[in-house]
Amino acid sequence: MRALFIGRFQPFHLGHLFILKEILRENEEVIVAIGSAQLSHTVRDPFTAGERFIMIKRACEGAGIDLARVHILPIEDIHRHALWVRHLETLVPTFRRVYANEPLTVRLFVEAGYEVRKTEMMRRNEYSGSEVRRRMIEGLEWRSLVPPGVAEIIEEIDGERRILDISKSDAK
């Protein structure tokens, strides 16, 4: 069975990693779909799809996950909800089960006939992307919330400085 794990991963944190391991316990393969791939350089979505892709790959390697079982793919938004599931289906390998959390995403997959499992049950609230970003902006400790490989990449791209700068903005 191949499953889909959909999220924005801004950034990929330890909660995501925990869920990913759980999914791999229940399924042979997982597609990690990087949602809103076109977004970057905003407080809510600071990192590009390419940056998020390499964060997830490094986190998997660091956790000893077999990369043959994980498929990481960017998915741009399409701004038409009724088309979004089909859009995603054309960009990734086939799958049968979905792990998601956002109510709209859940609803769209349910209408399309997929089995959906909510990830919020899976300790999601202990870690969150918005908490990581808030700490970056306020100059607080955030490294303990993400896998070491993710922290390294954020440092390489000067991610803290980027999010701090754009936090003074209202958006383009």
Place this chain on the structure above:
Amino acid sequence: MRALFIGRFQPFHLGHLFILKEILRENEEVIVAIGSAQLSHTVRDPFTAGERFIMIKRACEGAGIDLARVHILPIEDIHRHALWVRHLETLVPTFRRVYANEPLTVRLFVEAGYEVRKTEMMRRNEYSGSEVRRRMIEGLEWRSLVPPGVAEIIEEIDGERRILDISKSDAK
């Protein structure tokens, strides 16, 4: 004289039907333009263009309106206000008079040289799409606000459940 009646019709309610009959009293034909046709699956715009189209057609049939006099057409947004009237003009038969309510829509048609009649004078506030949607979300009675054919279609597509589910979301 052919007139244009523009709205989002989320969903088509008894206030819309009342206005439509009024327009047909003053004009030979009417184009019912379904605005924001690309939107669906949000609390403000729960229904697809195809769903709204068939709601309007059933409501007309139920009210004994001559379908040769009514042209129902979806209009996607174009996200450039200065182009929007021209965009609409290329998708519908020619028309001379416009029935609209939203101030921006009115302004755009006025700048394009059309005669515009405001529909708010026409009992609009007794019924409203947002009220119908609010009642659906809160589990209150809403069927009395829409034509019977519209209520049937909403039931067929499990519309109450859709709007309830996505009301827990913040939007994609």
Place this chain on the structure above:
Amino acid sequence: MRALFIGRFQPFHLGHLFILKEILRENEEVIVAIGSAQLSHTVRDPFTAGERFIMIKRACEGAGIDLARVHILPIEDIHRHALWVRHLETLVPTFRRVYANEPLTVRLFVEAGYEVRKTEMMRRNEYSGSEVRRRMIEGLEWRSLVPPGVAEIIEEIDGERRILDISKSDAK
């Protein structure tokens, strides 16, 4: 049973009308989907979606077809074949059977699980849109190939002159 009849209708000719009547013999309702709705002002696609819509409606009226059974709707291209059927599905009422002719269109509906009937068996080759357009450009008689209501509309919009002028062009 509701069926879908998909075409570009540049313009709607007697062959189309013949097929439409056949479809209404086999089905209760038909959706006439005007494909490539965004195109106009080219030799292959001279007429806007709005012009084609009113041609089809007038042709139905002229043929005494019950308009409650016919739903005419413009469908813009989406330039991603794998998404096109889903795109169409969100814009029109639900349907179960498809009448089409173009092999790609047929293939896309087959992959989506629809029953598809080829219209070419239905005398299509006696009449064709390209033949009507060729005659317009060469100044030959073309009115006998289209319903009278269609010929009237083409005259109203000075369609012969338009196609002649743009035939000297290579496209924008």
Place this chain on the structure above:
Amino acid sequence: MRALFIGRFQPFHLGHLFILKEILRENEEVIVAIGSAQLSHTVRDPFTAGERFIMIKRACEGAGIDLARVHILPIEDIHRHALWVRHLETLVPTFRRVYANEPLTVRLFVEAGYEVRKTEMMRRNEYSGSEVRRRMIEGLEWRSLVPPGVAEIIEEIDGERRILDISKSDAK
């Protein structure tokens, strides 16, 4: 040295003119890039790119600025921040220095390797586009905030009436 001066210029006011003169003191040529060129007919962005273009040109003429040294160009938004600087680069002549104020814009040019000078130091706060628009909506005196040529164009296009009308709207 050729510099870039980026803004929305809704409308071009005396603060903009002051900055433009300063830039021409420090640089041989300046590109005045009209941002969000696709927007118009909203309270925040009432004027089209064409209207803003002619306002800026008239303001330069009125101020005796040598037009061979000023290049005025519209730039549509691209809705992908990581692509925006490159998008702009393909539409304007080459430049080396940027004058901007909005933190996101500043950040994007810094990541692309440009020297950026903040315009807020240059008396920006005495004049502002939002103040001009607020006064128009409230019927207050606004002409003293813009160059005479700009006021003339706003009158020609009945700009006060436009912004007043759409201020009653919530947006399309």
Place this chain on the structure above:
Amino acid sequence: MRALFIGRFQPFHLGHLFILKEILRENEEVIVAIGSAQLSHTVRDPFTAGERFIMIKRACEGAGIDLARVHILPIEDIHRHALWVRHLETLVPTFRRVYANEPLTVRLFVEAGYEVRKTEMMRRNEYSGSEVRRRMIEGLEWRSLVPPGVAEIIEEIDGERRILDISKSDAK
């Protein structure tokens, strides 16, 4: 009277300059609209809008043309012919007369009610963009066909090498 001169200017050659001077003899101001502004790096459209903009400006300066009377503006294609004139109207100052040559462009402005003058009468065939590009690809002399300022810019951006390289390609 303000006129519009529309072309792709790939590149701006002596024929264009001749026409521009003629237009300025008949009109007070001219808008030089750079069509297909989004295109570059193809054999038919090798130069970006920014490169074409500065070519035209330098050619005007070299010819002693008063820059207050000339407005140079890029216009991206919109891929919907029926919207194209309106699209252009929102991006440029108002105009009353059009100088164009391509039959489709002429037809679109005629349908929109403009007075159109064909430029082909104005010696167009002595010079042509396709001839300049052909000579570049075949290593023949082309500088005598363009204003000196244009030749300088093509050299600065290594334009000959670009067009030669992409002439081996079929297009992306």
Place this chain on the structure above:
Amino acid sequence: MRALFIGRFQPFHLGHLFILKEILRENEEVIVAIGSAQLSHTVRDPFTAGERFIMIKRACEGAGIDLARVHILPIEDIHRHALWVRHLETLVPTFRRVYANEPLTVRLFVEAGYEVRKTEMMRRNEYSGSEVRRRMIEGLEWRSLVPPGVAEIIEEIDGERRILDISKSDAK
């Protein structure tokens, strides 16, 4: 050193696999960028991005390639050549060297400052995607041209039938 290998992979054949192994001999990691990801269901581009992704992954597994060193990513076209390299850069991890063959692609990366190595030197002509597709359409043997894992996936999705059907079409 991380390298980029760009192609359409319609489908991924033994020539591609040979090049991929060569690249991994010269570089630590490689990004396999699936170009024109939005295309499918045409004779030239029959397979979706998701189908091509899983073909490449299966081919790597079958060839014993370490998946930690290979990053497979879909890249949609952007239809503006001057933006395309930047578009790709935002979707993939950083890279320094490019392996490509198409002259336009080579030129765009060269203008962006990358080191580019032509893949045509690397036995490309023995195998080609167009040859595989031609054989499918003509009912000839094609399996020997692709890795076994690719042939299996094409069978699963009934790829031969798809390409045969659409070969009768002219395109949508």
